[in-house]
Amino acid sequence: MSPRTVVVLGASGVGCRFALAANAAGHRVTLVDEHPQALKDMSIDAPYFYGAGLPAALNNANAIAQSFLEANPELMECLESGIDVRLSTILWGAFRNGENSIHIGTPKAGLVSREGNELLDHDVLVIASGVRDFVPSFLGWELPGVFGAKAGLALLDYYGVFEGERVLILGTSDIALRLMRSLRSKQITVAGVVEPGSSIAAGPEAAAWIEGEGIPVHFGKVIASAKGKVAVEGARLVTLDGTGSEEIACDSIAVAVATLPNVELPAAMGCGMRFSTELASWVPEVSIQGETSVDDVFYLAPKADEAMIEAMLARISGAARAEWQPSSLTLADASSYIQQWIKSLHQTGGxxxxxxxxxxxxxxxxxxxxxxxxxxxxxxxxxxxxxxxxxxxxxxxxxxxxxxxxxxxxxxxxxxxxxxxxxxxxxxxxxxxxxxxxxxxxxxxxRPVDLSLIADDDETDDIRLNWQMWPYETRNA
Amino acid sequence: MQNYDLIVVGAGILGLATAYQARKAGAKVVVLDKGATAYEASSRATGYLSLRGETPEESPLAQMAEKLWDGLDEELGYPTEWTQRGRIWAAVNERELAELKELYQSFEKTDIAFEFVDGQALRKMIPSLTDSCLGGIHTPRSGHANPQRTSQAFAWAFTDLGGEIREYTPVLEVLATGGRVKGVKTPYGEIHAPRVALCAAAHNTLLLAPFGILFPLAPVRLEALVTTPMPPLFDQCFIGNGLSVRQTKRGNLHMNGGPYEWIDLEIDKESPKPTTPIVRNILRRAIETIPLLKGAQFLRSWAGIVDMAPDQMTTIHLFDNPEGLLTVAASGHGFGMAPAVGVAMADLALKGATSLPIEHLSLNRFRHITSDWREKRRWHAGQYNT
CATH class of the missing domain: 1.10.10 (Arc Repressor Mutant, subunit A)
Structure with missing residues (x-):
């Protein structure tokens, strides 16, 4: 096998595990992740929805970087094993020859960090871009103190700077449970859980845990509004028929309805996509080896298992392409849960x-x-x-x-x-x-990128002198 | 099989303007497109009305368009973001200044109002312009609008009058019998009409070829981008340093420029429109031109496909054989020209003649062009920046 240059986007657990395996197999691996993000980038609410209430402690970039690494042992392992790890680095675009664009040359990944930008040549791109928060609108959702579950988990577990003391949770799916467990492990009060349906979406075991913790559950309700002048001071809940309402005192509202896969890279690259009802999202169509419809571009789903990592690595290392067979993942039906929330919020909120x-x-x-x-x-x-x-x-x-x-x-x-x-x-x-x-x-x-960081500062003479000025240079050709 | 008075092929701005005017004149019209409305050249347009000082043969029609642009929002009933504050074509170095001085001579062949002004005067009009700007051509009656809103305004105004648009319905063939057009063939059946207007950019070439007609158009992929909104900087159309830049009503800087990638089209398939790292070079030029853009963020980039005729001008042509067939393509000038093109095309389709000044724009000017013109020009598919 000849070693290949592999760019892995996303240092989540599965991204790190793949990077380690590819590195061990002799490939040259660059692992890219936008975390820990600059405060300015966090305010865009991508991928996680931090909302307007970012803790001031995030300004201490060194401490944040340190706690981020300590919270990610697999990432530490990547660093120690000699993988080229690029943190706080945005992969803003990826380019390869294809229909109507045949002058890219070697595939290029556009990377940008505080230091500037570079186009990284590579052979193989593995997209392990994880998930982001789904946060539907409600009155007051722009107030500081409203955030998404993934953002809450990042503040709690990665950065250790969570400031809330009384958190109201919207949603009862798995991500809500993860957030509540993390909050409770840090002795933070969960003021209640709001669920438009009549049962806990994460199942009976989760329901028993919630009951055991003494967390009040508000079935058949949604949030009508986040209350507060400059930040969240409470929430008004409303029954689905709009007849009953109650106020809950809280300083934070965590929207934990669902997470959705980050698919902007494969979509923007032109990978074939399909709608997945289970994931409530358009996702890349992939083979059982994880290969997308674009050659040498792979997509590692957030829940990919070790067998998928192995099959993908074998293909990258030269194994024949498996007969096209879409991989299948059976998960809960996120679409209907999301749709239930949107319908209830729109019906009650107008x-x-x-x-x-x-x-x-x-x-x-x-x-x-x-x-x-x-x-x-x-x-x-x-x-x-x-x-x-x-x-x-x-x-x-x-x-x-x-x-x-x-x-x-x-x-x-x-x-x-x-x-x-x-x-x-x-x-x-x-x-x-x-x-x-x-x-x-x-x-x-x-992601939005500062012009001063992305402008090409080592333009070649070829581009400089042959720049086309529409229309008259070509007219004279 | 369905019957109409006119079939318009192509739901870009030229097709929609043609359809709108024909419907307004009382014809039963359907617009067909292989993809969605305004998804090709019309989605990449900068959104300028140029009075075509640099191509004097087009200038009379552009001046007709200018009159129509003035009342277009009211005419169509939907906002287009039309802003008539003139166009500035600036030189930021000696090379560009020499080129502009040459270009100035072609402006003098037209009767449009324009002036050649120095760098200081330009910086008075656009205070954020680089100090290295040496001068340029100012055309006070040019303007710009939002390309996507304008195409959609034509589409909605057309359907409000009872017109029909069918998207994702490619035209595979123009049908003719006995020297007369009879309709078109789509994958879902034939649609019949005594007149067919081909407004489908370089697809026109493919649809006309079976009649032995050469409409020399070369498709090319070009890129565009926008920054995050900035405070008001200027409201003219700006050209200079290899870029076209306008500031939208929202405040975003919308710009394009740079290398051409020549491509081929397929008749029934939406073409991929990838972007490339060239956006880095566009942004570098943007900062060189307007230094305070260093404080903006790069927000979104996209590409579009433009059709180029050998002389990069608009073509409007009514054929004698087959009778009832007409076509238009505008080499990237279609956005500004559209309001006038619509009137001219509807006239030609329904009355067989128009009073609009199109006499220099017929296909006849290409009668000596041979089918290998793209290779000779190095505009054939795969060529880059030629």
Missing amino acids: PDVIMCQCESVTRGEFCHLEPPKYLGQGMRTSQTPTNQTDNPHAPRLDQDLVKRMTRVGMGHCQGKRCRDEAAFTLVQRFGIDAEDIRPGSYRFPL
Whole structure:
């Protein structure tokens, strides 16, 4: 086997385990992860939804880096084994030759950190980009003290800077349980759990644990609003029919409805995608060796097991491509749980709640495709975004159209906060299946990047002198 | 089989403007597209109306377009973000200044208002412009708008009048019999109409080839990007240092420029439109041009496919044979031209003639072009930056 240059994106457990295995097999491995993030990047709420209440202790970058490493023994092992580990580094784009772009040369991964940017040549790209928070809108969700479960876990377990003392949990799925266990292990009070359904989504064992901890459960309710002037001081809950409500005192509201896979890289690279009801997300189509539809680009799902790591490594090391057979993972149905939350929140909260924080667009404005308020102009006739077509395989609705008209997903966070609620809102409003939506396009860069960091500072003469000035240089050709 | 007065092939801005005007004149019109509305060149456009000082043959039609742009929001009923604050074509070094002075001579062949101004005057118009700016051409009556909103405004105005758009419905073939157009063939059946308007950029070339007609268009992939919103910097169309840059109403800087990648198209398939690391070089030039952009963030990049004719000008042509067939493509000038193109195309389709100034824009100017023109020009698929 000839060693290959492998870039692994994502130093989660599975990413680290793969990197270690590939390194042990003799490949040259670079492991890239955006964590620990700069405070400015955390405020974009990607991948984790920290909200507006980031603890000041995060400013101490050295202490944060130290505790991040201490909390990740597998990452420490990667560092010790000689893997080229790039932390606090954003992979903003990945480029390889393909249809309509054949001048890239060796595949390139665009990396950017505080020090600047580089294009890293490599053979194989393994995407182990993990999951992010799903946070639906509700009144007051922009207040400091509202955060997603993954963000809460990062503050508690990676950085040790969690400041909340009384936390209300929205949702009862596995991620909610993980968060509650971490909170309780640090003697932080869980003020209650909110569940629109009538049972604990994570199952009876979880229900027994919650009961044993004495945590109050509010079945058949959702949050009506986060209360507080400058930060969360409480939450108002409401029954699904809107008749009953109660206030809960808390200083934090953790949205723990679901996590969704980070798929912006494979999607932006043009990997074939499919909608997974189980994961409530479009995900790359992969073979049982983890290979996507793009040669030498692999996707390691968050729940991938050791057998998958082995099969993927064998393929990278030269094993024949397995007959195409999509890998299958059976998980809980995240789509219906997410849809239940969105439906309940919209039904009780109405159309005037801000759905897109970056561009201040409400649910109602989004559904009616209204132009942004700063244009000061309306529409002659109200419109719907569904397609007319004779093509039975065509999407019935393009999320990009809705995005371009309403700007939901066009703001600073590029839809990291709102795009999933937006998609499921379209599903519910127009009565179509999620797989019949053409999801909003993902674009590079995967995170907003300072111009001063990404501008090319060692441009070649070839690019400099042969830059095309449309139109007249080519006219003279 | 369904019957219409006019089939428009291509739901980009030129097709939609044509369809809107034809529907407004009372015709029964359907627009067909292999993909979604405004997903190719119309999604990559910078959004400029240029008065075409650099291509005087196009200038009369561009000036017609300028008059129509002025009332377009009201006409269509949807905002386009039209901003008429002029265009600045600036030189940031001696080489560009020499080129601009040459270009200036072609502006003089037109009757549009323009002036050549020095660097100091340009910095007065755009205070954030680099000190190294030496001067440039100012065209006061140019303007810009939001390409996606404008295409959609035409689409909605058309459907509001009862027009029909069918997306993801590729046209595989134009049908003709006895020297007359009779409709089109799609994978889902035939659609019939006595007139067919091909407004599908370089797909026009593929659809016309079976008739022995050469419409010389070369598809090319180009890239665009936006930054995060900035405070108001300027509201003109800006060209200079190898970039086109406009600031949107929201405050984002929307720019494009840089290498061309020549490609081929397939008739029934949406083309991949990958972006490349060239965005780093675009951003470097942006900072060189407007130094305070160092404080902005790179937010989003995308690519689009533009069709180029050998002289990089608009073509509008009504064929005698087969009768009822007409076509348009605009070499990347379609966005600004669209309002006038729509009127001219609808006239040609429904009346067989137009009073709009298109006499220099017919296909006849390419009658000596041979089918290997792309190779000769080094514009064939796979060529980069030629």
